[in-house]
Structure formats: structure tokens, C-alpha cells
Amino acid sequence: MKKRLLFILLLLFLNACSQSDETNENKPTQVDPSVRMPENMPDDFDFSIQFGVGKNNEINTFEGTVTKDLIADGTATAEVTLTEEEMKAIYGKMKEINIVETKEFIPEPVNETMCNIEPHEDDKWEIIINGETITHSVSGAYCEPTDDTEQLIGLRNYVFSIIRGKEAYKELPESSGGYE
Numbered sequence: 001m002k003k004r005l006l007f008i009l010l011l012l013f014l015n016a017c018s019q020s021d022e023t024n025e026n027k028p029t030q031v032d033p034s035v036r037m038p039e040n041m042p043d044d045f046d047f048s049i050q051f052g053v054g055k056n057n058e059i060n061t062f063e064g065t066v067t068k069d070l071i072a073d074g075t076a077t078a079e080v081t082l083t084e085e086e087m088k089a090i091y092g093k094m095k096e097i098n099i100v101e102t103k104e105f106i107p108e109p110v111n112e113t114m115c116n117i118e119p120h121e122d123d124k125w126e127i128i129i130n131g132e133t134i135t136h137s138v139s140g141a142y143c144e145p146t147d148d149t150e151q152l153i154g155l156r157n158y159v160f161s162i163i164r165g166k167e168a169y170k171e172l173p174e175s176s177g178g179y180e
């Protein structure tokens with residue numbers, strides 16, 4: 001009897017350990033709803049956004065870099081630093097959508113909103129505010145994105161528009177090829 005119980009417990013443990021992080025990647029981040037963003041941008045505010053097909057593009061203020069997907073030619077990275085004013089503007093946009101609250105990125109019903117478009121873009125955010133890490137992941141696999149998804153993509157596009165204006169980004173090579 002003990003052996004059977006141990007065997008069942010071992011199976012349950014192995015099953016729990018083998019589940020992929022990707023199964024949870026598009027689930028909302030659980031954040032205490034009473035937590036609000038500070039009025040003013042904290043000194044430790046930084047973020048990274050990985051986006052696009054395969055999340056090969058990245059804007060990373062932790063490291064002061066931007067990575068561009070060159071598709072057939074791999075990726076290219078440049079040093080890009082956002083100004084204090086740009087960071088404050090981005091922080092303000094995050095406050096507008098209350099980036100720290102729980103978000104819903106999976107529309108209901110899921111089966112009716114899935115697209116057959118492959119490949120699709122995905123976004124993964126990591127944000128540090130007052131020592132707290134907030135992560136959000138969004139999949140472009142849905143034809144009818146949620147309001148939260150549209151807000152986060154809008155925020156990414158806003159940040160990317162700032163980056164595209166930077167000389168270091170403009171000097172990166174052009175992408176070649178395409179995704180099928």
C-alpha cells in the first residue's frame with residue numbers, strides 16, 4: 001500500500017514539474033488590486049519588451065539596448081538610452097492603463113477567437129516599479145483581442161515609436177526576408 005501511495009505521489013509531482021511555463025504565459029499576472037502605481041516615477045523604474053514573431057525584437061531599459069529582428073539575417077543590437085522625459089512619458093502611459101493591475105489577455109470564448117494566422121506576434125513585458133516585478137505576456141493568436149491586449153499593444157507601439165526615432169536604431173541594418 002505504501003509503495004502504491006508513493007508511486008501516485010511521485011507521478012503527481014513529476015506531472016506538476018513537467019508542465020511548461022508556456023501554458024501559463026498568457027494568463028493574467030496576479031497583482032494585489034489595492035497596489036497602485038506611485039504618482040511619480042520611482043528611481044528603479046525600468047522595463048523590457050520582447051515582441052514580434054518569436055519575440056526577436058526587444059527594447060530593454062535595464063541594459064540600455066534595443067534588438068531588431070533582421071528575419072533572414074538574425075538580429076542586431078544597439079545601445080539606446082531613453083531620456084528622463086521619455087521614461088516619464090512611458091511611465092505616465094503605464095499609469096493610464098494601470099499596468100500593475102491584473103489583466104485579461106485571453107478573450108472568451110477562446111475557441112471562437114483563435115486565428116489561423118501563422119506565424120503570429122507575441123509580446124512579453126517585464127517591468128520593475130518600486131522593487132516589484134510585473135510581467136505580462138500577450139499572444140497575437142486571437143482574432144478578437146481583449147481591451148487589455150489592445151492597451152498593451154498600444155503601449156508597445158508608443159514605446160517603439162520613440163525607439164524608431166533614435167539615431168542608433170536608424171543605423172541598424174534593414175530586415176531581409178519575411179515570415180511565412
